[in-house]
Amino acid sequence: MSENKxxxxxxxxxxxxxxxxxxxxxxxxxxxAAFVNQVAPQLDGLEMKQRTTVFVQGFRDHLPTGFAxxxxxxEAALGAELADGDGxxxxxxxxxxxxxxxxxxxxxxxxxxxxxMREITKRHTAEFAIRPFLIHHQDEMLAIxxxxxxxxxxxxxxxxxxxxxxxxxxxxxxxxxxEDPSLTLALLEKLKDDPSEYxxxxxxxxxxxxxxxxPQLVIKTCRRWWQDGSPERRxxxxxxxxxxxxAGDPDALAVLGYGSAQVELTNFSLTPDVLQLGEKLxxxxxxxxxxxxxxxxxxxxxxxxxxxxxxxxxxVFKLKTAVLAPHDSLTIEKSHLIRPITTRTYYPGTHxxxxxVNGQRLGERSFELIV
Numbered sequence: 001m002s003e004n005k006x007x008x009x010x011x012x013x014x015x016x017x018x019x020x021x022x023x024x025x026x027x028x029x030x031x032x033a034a035f036v037n038q039v040a041p042q043l044d045g046l047e048m049k050q051r052t053t054v055f056v057q058g059f060r061d062h063l064p065t066g067f068a069x070x071x072x073x074x075e076a077a078l079g080a081e082l083a084d085g086d087g088x089x090x091x092x093x094x095x096x097x098x099x100x101x102x103x104x105x106x107x108x109x110x111x112x113x114x115x116x117m118r119e120i121t122k123r124h125t126a127e128f129a130i131r132p133f134l135i136h137h138q139d140e141m142l143a144i145x146x147x148x149x150x151x152x153x154x155x156x157x158x159x160x161x162x163x164x165x166x167x168x169x170x171x172x173x174x175x176x177x178x179e180d181p182s183l184t185l186a187l188l189e190k191l192k193d194d195p196s197e198y199x200x201x202x203x204x205x206x207x208x209x210x211x212x213x214x215p216q217l218v219i220k221t222c223r224r225w226w227q228d229g230s231p232e233r234r235x236x237x238x239x240x241x242x243x244x245x246x247a248g249d250p251d252a253l254a255v256l257g258y259g260s261a262q263v264e265l266t267n268f269s270l271t272p273d274v275l276q277l278g279e280k281l282x283x284x285x286x287x288x289x290x291x292x293x294x295x296x297x298x299x300x301x302x303x304x305x306x307x308x309x310x311x312x313x314x315x316v317f318k319l320k321t322a323v324l325a326p327h328d329s330l331t332i333e334k335s336h337l338i339r340p341i342t343t344r345t346y347y348p349g350t351h352x353x354x355x356x357v358n359g360q361r362l363g364e365r366s367f368e369l370i371v
Contacts, residue, residue, distance in 0.1 A: 007048065007093075008046075008047060008048040008051060010093065010094075011043065011048065011051040011052065011055070011096070011097070012040070012043055013036065013039075013040035013043070015055075015094060015097075016035065016036045016039040016055070016058070017032075017036055018094060019035075019055070019077075019094070019097065019098075020032035020033075020035050020036055022077040022079070023035075023063075023073060023074070023077045025077065026073065026076040026077045027073045027076070027077070030062060030063070030073070031062050034062060035058050035059075035061075035062045038057075038058050038061065038062075039054055039055055039058040042054045052096060052097050052100040053100070053104075055097030055100070055101075056097060056100050056101045056104050056105075059074070059097070059098075059101050060101075060105070066108075066109075067105045067106060067108040067109045067112060067113065068109050068112045070101070070105075071102075071106075071112055071113075071116050074098050074101065074116075075116065075119055078095065078098070078119060078120070078123050079123065080123070081122040081123055081153075081155075082122060082123055082124075082155060092124035092125070093124070095120060095123055095124035096124060098120060098124070099120050099124050099125065099126060099128065099129050100128070100129070102116045102117055102120060102126065102129040103128055103129035103131070103132060106129065106132070106133070107132055107133065107136060107137075110133070110137060110140070113133065114133070114141075114144060116129075117129050117130055117133070117159070118148075118156055118159075121155050121156060121158075121159045122153055122155045122156065125155075125159070125162070126159055126163060127159060127162040127163045127165075127168060127171070128168075128170070128171050130159065130163035130164075131163065131168075131171055131172060131174065134164065134174060134176075134177075135174070135176075138176060138183075142183060142187075145159075145160045145163075145164065145187055146186075146187065146190070148160050149187060149190040149191055150190075154194075154195075154196035154198055154199055155198075157191060157194060157196065157199045158196070158198055158199045158202050160187050160191065161184075161187065161188060161199065161202040161203050161205075161206045162202040162205075162206070164177060164183075164184045164187060164206070165184075165202075165205065165206045165209050166178045166181070166184070166209050166210065166213070167209040167212060168209070178213050181210045181213070181214050181217060184206065184210075185210070185217075185221065188203050188206060188207065191203050192225060192233055192236060193230065193232070193233060197232075200232060200233075200235065200236050201239065203236050203240075204235070204236040204237075204238075204239025204240045205239065205240075207221065207222070207236070207239075207240030207241075208239065208240050208241075208242060208243055211240065211241070211243055211244055211252075212243065215244055215249065215252070216251070218240060218241070218244070219241070219244070219249075219251045219252055219255060222237040222240055222241055222252075222255050223255050225237050226255055226256075237255065237256070238256060241255060241256065245258075245298060245359070246300060246316040246318075247316070247359070248356065248358075248359025248360065249359065250359060253298070253358055253359055256298075257296050258296050258297065258298055258358045258359075259295075259296075259358065260358065260360070261295065261297055261357040261358035261359075261360050261362075262289070262290070262291050262295065263287045263288060263289055263290075263295065263297065263324065263357055263362070264287070264288040264290055265285060265286075265287060265355055265357075265362040265363045266285070266286045266287075266288060266329075267284065267285055267286045267331075268283075268284070268285040268355060268363050268365060269283075269284050269285070269365065270282070270283055270353055270365040270366075270367050271284075272367070273367055273368065274367065274368045274370065275338060275367055275368065275369050275370065276369075276370050277338060277339070277340065277346055277369065277370065277371045278337075278338070278339055278340070279337075279338060280335045280336065280337050280338070281303075281335070281336050281337075281338055281353070281367060282333065282334070282335045282336075283301055283332075283333070283334045283335075283336065283353060283355075284331075284332070284333045284334075285331075285332055285355055285363075286329050286330065286331045286332070287299070287324065287329065287330045287332070287357065288327075288328075288329040288330075289324035289325065289326060289327060289328050289329070290327065291326060291327075292326045292327075293326060294323060294324065294325055294326060295323070295324045296321070296322075296323055296324075297321065297322050297323075297324055297357050297358055298321045298357070298358055299319040299320050299321070299322065299332065299355070299356070299357055300316050300317060300318055300319050300355075300356040300357075301316075301317050301319055301334065301336075301353060301354065301355055301356065302314045302315065302316050302317070302353065302354040302355075302356055302361070303315055303317065303336070303351060303352070303353050304352040304353070304354070305344065305346070305347075305351060306346075306347045306348070306349040306350070306351055306369070307347065308345070308347060310349070312351070312352065314354075316356065317336065319332065319334060320332070338369065346369065346371050347369075347371060348368075348369055348370055348371045349368070349369065350366050350367075350368055351366065351367055351368075351369050352364050352365070352366045352367075353365055353366075353367070
């Protein structure tokens with residue numbers, strides 16, 4: 001995929017033709033030309049979800065009637081399974097409309113829909129498709145997911161964690177799991193020592209989701225997992241606590257071995273003083289440990305961006321972790337590009353930057369941003 005092309009723009013006429021060819025290869029009666037002629041003219045100007053909806057309606061109109069009959073054709077066209085690890089966006093992205101077809105129509109025949117999710121997730125992902133099943137058939141689906149925690153395929157095991165994330169990006173929230181996280185924690189307990197890093201990463205992300213609503217529950221869980229945990233399990237804990245660590249939560253920091261920082265900030269500077277949007281801001285500073293005790297430190301910086309109303313909102317950025325020997329100092333220089341991104345609108349004015357060590361804000365400097 002090209003870095004200069006938006007992901008949504010891959011869902012175009014060429015993809016309609018590709019999917020039509022895949023289906024025709026296993027089901028010759030499929031009206032490929034009619035499918036492409038229906039889908040392609042509708043795509044320009046649409047966002048990602050709208051485009052996939054157009055593809056899904058095309059499948060509905062041109063595949064055999066009924067979800068089971070339509071899925072029999074689509075399943076035959078899926079192709080080879082992904083290798084272990086990531087790949088759904090690099091190798092399986094073209095199957096996104098088929099996964100969305102399951103999300104929209106799979107509930108018509110529950111057992112077939114469940115089988116469809118298991119097959120599509122081996123080649124793309126069913127993390128979005130599974131959510132209507134969890135909402136409308138929670139108990140049945142959770143029972144199935146408990147069996148999938150022992151599935152031989154890591155993509156299926158990952159689906160157990162990723163598909164039940166209460167705050168999965170790009171997906172609607174699962175309010176039942178937000179209210180009662182014990183429902184999914186029981187699944188994560190079975191995956192915390194999974195042999196696949198791909199699965200363990202999802203477990204950490206899932207716990208990080210839960211921490212946004214139930215921080216003390218996640219801290220308690222992570223404290224238990226950390227004790228006598230393998231390096232792989234402790235990596236999950238670090239990932240799970242990352243939002244709480246950025247927020248300076250002392251209990252989360254304590255789980256990872258970070259106490260109250262007794263350090264001195266010196267020689268803190270920002271350059272340039274006046275910055276154009278698209279330029280780099282450079283932070284330079286030193287940390288000194290004045291004590292007779294070695295200190296573990298997690299070092300972040302915070303930029304307080306000006307909002308439309310003139311107030312500021314802080315965003316924490318990771319810098320590094322380090323061990324400061326007694327009476328030792330550490331010099332750090334970091335350049336940060338202030339560039340346009342889709343998730344933030346920049347406004348001109350006086351912005352501030354702070355250094356944060358073990359959740360404690362130690363000092364700040366200001367700079368002017370010109371937009």
